[in-house]
Amino acid sequence: MNSPQEDALTFPFADPPQSGRAVEVAPGVLWIRLALPFRLDHVNAWALDGGEEGWTLVDTGLDDPRTRQAWEELLEGGLAGRPVHRIIATHFHPDHIGLAGWLTNRTGAGFATSLTEWLYASLLSAGTSPALDAATERFYERAGLDSDTRGALLARRNAYRKAVPHVPVVMSRLRAGDRLTVGGADWQVLIGAGHTAEPVCLYSEAAGLLIPGDQLLPSISPNISVWPSEPDADPLADYLGSFAQLRALPEETLVLPSHGLPFRGLRARLDELGAHHEERLADVLEFCSTGRTAVEVAAMLFRPDLDTHQMVFAMGETIAHLNHLWRDGRLTRRLREDGVDVYRRAG
Numbered sequence: 407m408n409s410p411q412e413d414a415l416t417f418p419f420a421d422p423p424q425s426g427r428a429v430e431v432a433p434g435v436l437w438i439r440l441a442l443p444f445r446l447d448h449v450n451a452w453a454l455d456g457g458e459e460g461w462t463l464v465d466t467g468l469d470d471p472r473t474r475q476a477w478e479e480l481l482e483g484g485l486a487g488r489p490v491h492r493i494i495a496t497h498f499h500p501d502h503i504g505l506a507g508w509l510t511n512r513t514g515a516g517f518a519t520s521l522t523e524w525l526y527a528s529l530l531s532a533g534t535s536p537a538l539d540a541a542t543e544r545f546y547e548r549a550g551l552d553s554d555t556r557g558a559l560l561a562r563r564n565a566y567r568k569a570v571p572h573v574p575v576v577m578s579r580l581r582a583g584d585r586l587t588v589g590g591a592d593w594q595v596l597i598g599a600g601h602t603a604e605p606v607c608l609y610s611e612a613a614g615l616l617i618p619g620d621q622l623l624p625s626i627s628p629n630i631s632v633w634p635s636e637p638d639a640d641p642l643a644d645y646l647g648s649f650a651q652l653r654a655l656p657e658e659t660l661v662l663p664s665h666g667l668p669f670r671g672l673r674a675r676l677d678e679l680g681a682h683h684e685e686r687l688a689d690v691l692e693f694c695s696t697g698r699t700a701v702e703v704a705a706m707l708f709r710p711d712l713d714t715h716q717m718v719f720a721m722g723e724t725i726a727h728l729n730h731l732w733r734d735g736r737l738t739r740r741l742r743e744d745g746v747d748v749y750r751r752a753g
């Protein structure tokens with residue numbers, strides 16, 4: 407999480423809608439805000455007016471009683487009078503896909519996302535296995551976490567299943583370049599990378615709107631993490647590589663992000679996010695002038711008093727930066743006798 411200089415960004419809507427309300431931010435595009443029980447206390451969802459065909463909803467919020475209640479109010483209030491035609495999840499994270507199963511049942515709508523996001527959600531929603539638990543334990547052991555902390559992290563292993571108990575079993579696959587017509591508007595599917603493997607972004611050139619999910623956020627840096635099931639991955643390269651297609655969009659595009667306020671200034675924001683990661687990479691490289699473990703690097707990058715939930719993301723993000731430097735040869739990685747990886751600046 408970084409503190410951006412937001413001078414280059416403009417925010418045409420200062421006040422987010424209240425829970426259970428929808429506010430029009432462009433013709434036929436409604437902004438919905440749903441509460442989250444975390445430090446990041448909200449997620450945005452979007453309703454696209456498809457006329458008689460009905461609403462296309464983009465993201466659903468977490469599956470909890472408060473969010474279900476907010477949707478009930480919306481379906482009886484701001485969205486009343488038309489059916490919900492389609493529900494799109496930008497990616498598999500619980501605050502985005504959490505209520506997709508419930509909402510498709512509740513409304514009869516179809517469900518759409520990319521194949522990889524749907525498979526990930528389905529896999530994680532099915533719960534863990536002894537083999538995955540062992541791989542997770544080994545992953546955090548190699549990172550240098552002590553056994554108590556590893557135990558606390560492993561105790562969370564079914565957190566996803568609790569937050570996302572029902573993933574729709576039937577879906578429409580969205581691919582890069584697909585076009586969706588919603589009402590009179592044409593929306594193009596862009597596929598991002600890095601925050602998750604194949605997140606869906608929606609872009610309407612005619613309307614000058616981008617719905618980027620978590621790929622592009624105005625005031626926090628999207629989490630870029632390595633996870634135990636793919637320990638050598640380089641999601642940071644994927645994330646930074648995904649900027650080019652967004653850079654090609656007009657600067658006056660109104661960005662409708664999943665967290666924070668709608669904004670203009672997408673290239674300025676991409677510059678800030680790129681600079682944030684470059685700075686962090688330089689800090690990590692410098693810090694690894696002497697050999698360091700991932701836990702030591704995380705303690706340098708993040709606050710020391712992280713709770714377990716934050717620790718998962720801090721470790722994942724730290725290892726993403728270490729893997730990026732290791733895979734391009736700027737760091738070496740050596741497995742110490744005690745089973746912990748040590749990273750050292752190359753050369």
Ligand SMILES: [Zn+2]
Binds near residue numbers: 497499601620
């Ligand atoms: Zn996310």
